[in-house]
Amino acid sequence: xxxxxxxxxxxxxxxxxxxxxxxxxxxxxxxxxxxxxxxxxxxxxxxxxxxxxxxxxxxxxxxxxxxxxxxxxxxxxxxxxxxxxxxxxxxxxxxxxxxxxxxxxxxxxxxxxxxxxxxxxxxxxxxxxxxxxxxxxxxxxxxxxxxxxxxxxxxxxxxxxxxxxxxxxxxxxxxxxxxxxxxxxxxxxxxxxxxxxxxxxxxxxxxxxxxxxxxxxxxxxxxxxxxxxxxxxxxxxxxxxxxxxxxxxxxxxxxxxxxxxxxxxxxxxxxxxxxxxxxxxxxxxxxxxxxxxxxxxx
Amino acid sequence: xxxxxxxxxxxxxxxxxxxxxxxxxxxxxxxxxxxxxxxxxxxxxxxxxxxxxxxxxxxxxxxxxxxxxxxxxxxxxxxxxxxxxxxxxxxxxxxxxxxxxxxxxxxxxxxxxxxxxxxxxxxxxxxxxxxxxxxxxxxxxxxxxxxxxxxxxxxxxxxxxxxxxxxxxxxxxxxxxxxxxxxxxxxxxxxxxxxxxxxxxxxxxxxxxxxxxxxxxxxxxxxxxxxxxxxxxxxxxxxxxxxxxxxxxxxxxxxxxxxxxxxxxxxxxxxxxxxxxxxxxxxxxxxxxxxxxxxxxxxxxxxxxxxxxxxxxxxxxxxxxxxxxxxxxxxxxxxxxxxxxxxxxxxxxxxxxxxxxxxxxxxxxxxxxxxxxxxxxxxxxxxxxxxxxxxxxxxxxxxxxxxxxxxxxxxxxxxxxxxxxxxxxxxxxxxxxxxxxxxxxxxxxxxxxxxxxxx
Numbered sequence: 001x002x003x004x005x006x007x008x009x010x011x012x013x014x015x016x017x018x019x020x021x022x023x024x025x026x027x028x029x030x031x032x033x034x035x036x037x038x039x040x041x042x043x044x045x046x047x048x049x050x051x052x053x054x055x056x057x058x059x060x061x062x063x064x065x066x067x068x069x070x071x072x073x074x075x076x077x078x079x080x081x082x083x084x085x086x087x088x089x090x091x092x093x094x095x096x097x098x099x100x101x102x103x104x105x106x107x108x109x110x111x112x113x114x115x116x117x118x119x120x121x122x123x124x125x126x127x128x129x130x131x132x133x134x135x136x137x138x139x140x141x142x143x144x145x146x147x148x149x150x151x152x153x154x155x156x157x158x159x160x161x162x163x164x165x166x167x168x169x170x171x172x173x174x175x176x177x178x179x180x181x182x183x184x185x186x187x188x189x190x191x192x193x194x195x196x197x198x199x200x201x202x203x204x205x206x207x208x209x210x211x212x213x214x215x216x217x218x219x220x221x222x223x224x225x226x227x228x229x230x231x232x233x234x235x236x237x238x239x240x241x242x243x244x245x246x247x248x249x250x251x252x253x254x255x256x257x258x259x260x261x262x263x264x265x266x267x268x269x270x271x272x273x274x275x276x277x278x279x280x281x282x283x284x285x286x287x288x289x290x291x292x293x294x295x296x297x298x
Numbered sequence: 299x300x301x302x303x304x305x306x307x308x309x310x311x312x313x314x315x316x317x318x319x320x321x322x323x324x325x326x327x328x329x330x331x332x333x334x335x336x337x338x339x340x341x342x343x344x345x346x347x348x349x350x351x352x353x354x355x356x357x358x359x360x361x362x363x364x365x366x367x368x369x370x371x372x373x374x375x376x377x378x379x380x381x382x383x384x385x386x387x388x389x390x391x392x393x394x395x396x397x398x399x400x401x402x403x404x405x406x407x408x409x410x411x412x413x414x415x416x417x418x419x420x421x422x423x424x425x426x427x428x429x430x431x432x433x434x435x436x437x438x439x440x441x442x443x444x445x446x447x448x449x450x451x452x453x454x455x456x457x458x459x460x461x462x463x464x465x466x467x468x469x470x471x472x473x474x475x476x477x478x479x480x481x482x483x484x485x486x487x488x489x490x491x492x493x494x495x496x497x498x499x500x501x502x503x504x505x506x507x508x509x510x511x512x513x514x515x516x517x518x519x520x521x522x523x524x525x526x527x528x529x530x531x532x533x534x535x536x537x538x539x540x541x542x543x544x545x546x547x548x549x550x551x552x553x554x555x556x557x558x559x560x561x562x563x564x565x566x567x568x569x570x571x572x573x574x575x576x577x578x579x580x581x582x583x584x585x586x587x588x589x590x591x592x593x594x595x596x597x598x599x600x601x602x603x604x605x606x607x608x609x610x611x612x613x614x615x616x617x618x619x620x621x622x623x624x625x626x627x628x629x630x631x632x633x634x635x636x637x638x639x640x641x642x643x644x645x646x647x648x649x650x651x652x653x654x655x656x657x658x659x660x661x662x663x664x665x666x667x668x669x670x671x672x673x674x675x676x677x678x679x680x681x682x683x684x685x686x687x688x689x690x691x692x693x694x695x696x697x698x699x700x701x702x703x704x705x706x707x708x709x710x711x712x713x714x715x716x717x718x719x720x721x722x723x724x725x726x727x728x729x730x731x732x733x734x735x736x737x738x739x740x741x742x743x744x745x746x747x748x749x750x751x752x753x
Contacts, residue, residue, distance in 0.1 A: 240724075240728050257413040258718065260436070
């Protein structure tokens with residue numbers, strides 16, 4: 001370590017201090033709590049240090065459901081949102097009329113309170129008076145109990161979440177699209193390249209870093225989904241009585257704040273931490289493999 | 299090189315985790331956005347009033363050596379309730395003559411208040427005083443200031459407080475609080491619809507519930523009953539059938555009486571005389587749009603029933619709930635508890651508690667909000683009697699509440715797990731009703747769920 005790097009650390013010190021206090025310490029503390037049997041957040045007492053919390057956690061069928069639900073959520077919401085946003089952003093970037101208006105409209109969900117959006121979607125998805133069911137009925141399909149039938153809870157949640165996360169993805173994609181050199185498109189036009197080919201051969205490769213970013217952020221945020229469930233099901237994790245749309249964070253919140261099971265909640269958050277770490281590692285793999293290949297070619 | 303990658307990876311996940319810790323807060327705050335403005339207004343009003351009060355006291359009560367003291371009070375009152383509480387508090391701030399200023403802080407709904415109190419108990423930043431149910435502080439009862447000495451030395455007639463509330467506030471073995479906003483669950487019904495169907499009197503017995511439920515379903519095509527709280531409903535029916543509910547040892551209703559009560563409940567739902575709330579949030583909404591004949595819910599909810607909706611004008615009826623072999627009616631509502639360790643603030647908070655529970659304040663509070671007075675003398679006051687004799691929705695509700703007051707019981711929920719039991723009972727019962735389980739299966743599932751919590 002030379003003198004120069006010392007200087008760098010001095011510059012970083014304020015942020016590092018903040019992160020140590022507000023991120024690293026709570027993290028270590030939560031990991032510690034997760035091993036304390038019958039931990040009390042009020043006075044810090046516990047019965048003993050063991051794996052009791054983890055045993056309870058994995059015995060709880062609600063937690064197992066929370067894990068499968070969360071993974072289902074991530075698998076559907078992130079790719080769907082990225083793909084749809086990419087298409088919409090591409091359309092918005094072409095020279096259509098009222099471009100500004102549409103850009104504003106698509107951005108609205110991002111600046112609206114998720115609770116307010118939840119109220120609107122509860123009406124859209126209402127089994128008897130909902131807009132969605134009226135449309136289904138119009139085309140001759142039967143009504144679906146989007147919010148009352150536990151088999152549809154996850155589907156409703158995913159539809160709602162995809163719609164909600166479009167706004168942010170569209171915004172960053174639009175910004176990235178505008179950064180692509182017009183020369184590339186001009187060249188493609190000279191060659192009379194078909195539009196789909198322009199999209200897949202110029203637009204997508206040029207946007208690879210930003211798409212990767214959208215995926216990483218999308219996955220991290222989706223693993224922590226809570227607000228969407230809360231607002232869509234009016235404070236519970238699915239149709240009343242059923243926890244059919246319970247997610248890991250919902251489970252942790254419920255255990256901590258409603259059931260006063262602090263240790264189990266901490267254990268749940270450690271499991272979530274490991275899950276996010278695992279998936280983040282996996283998704284870095286393709287990039288790393290490519291980097292290695294390119295290095296080998298050179 | 300490898301080290302760096304691991305670092306980067308850990309950083310990314312740590313960032314994820316830190317966002318997670320932020321989540322806890324946002325879950326609570328989002329739902330309170332509606333009341334933030336109201337709270338801001340309240341604090342503004344309180345501070346101006348405080349200014350006036352301070353000016354007055356320094357001028358008028360020069361002999362009082364008491365230092366000016368400000369106490370914070372966390373509450374969960376909204377709409378008409380918050381307006382009335384603010385008026386009372388402004389009056390107290392202006393007139394207490396001891397330099398006391400109470401600062402009202404609206405914490406959203408009850409569940410927001412409960413989680414925020416829990417979090418601040420852990421962080422040791424509890425407010426000076428708050429509204430609370432006994433089951434909020436099962437885990438931090440040692441942070442509650444015992445009020446025994448205050449009550450003994452400086453309270454206007456503790457015996458005047460309705461007995462059930464006195465018992466409730468002594469469940470922990472010492473006096474944990476004083477009752478403030480107390481309600482009971484009467485039966486709200488659409489009188490116009492009942493008349494049309496030929497039901498002249500609201501149901502008074504279990505047999506009536508079945509008979510009238512059948513008539514209303516046949517003539518009007520809607521269910522007659524809904525229950526805002528599933529766990530409270532279970533407790534009501536159990537007690538009316540002579541069964542007990544729960545205590546710190548677990549479920550107490552694994553008896554023939556318990557089974558019979560559950561069978562009766564399931565029957566109401568399977569026949570269509572009662573319905574679950576499902577995706578519709580509040581029964582008062584269903585009442586307002588005439589999609590249900592009636593429901594059992596808090597008497598303080600009367601302000602939320604709209605009887606003059608376009609196309610849905612009807613006369614509101616309110617009656618004591620139907621009774622079984624035994625009489626029982628559910629009493630709810632929170633108490634005022636004290637957390638401050640500062641002696642001057644304790645004295646100030648006690649002055650405010652005495653003020654809010656005084657007969658005069660209770661009369662105003664009950665008339666404004668639909669809550670029931672916590673003092674017998676407030677009940678019997680001329681002003682409250684005159685109010686009850688009127689024909690406003692509030693007066694009708696007050697009469698019904700008064701009518702079932704003798705059967706009122708205050709549920710006991712001071713033991714660890716009491717809060718969780720409420721949730722698991724509501725969930726389990728809802729599932730058993732929607733899945734059409736038998737009475738025995740339902741009983742077994744409820745007992746298992748409750749005992750799992752207690753153990």
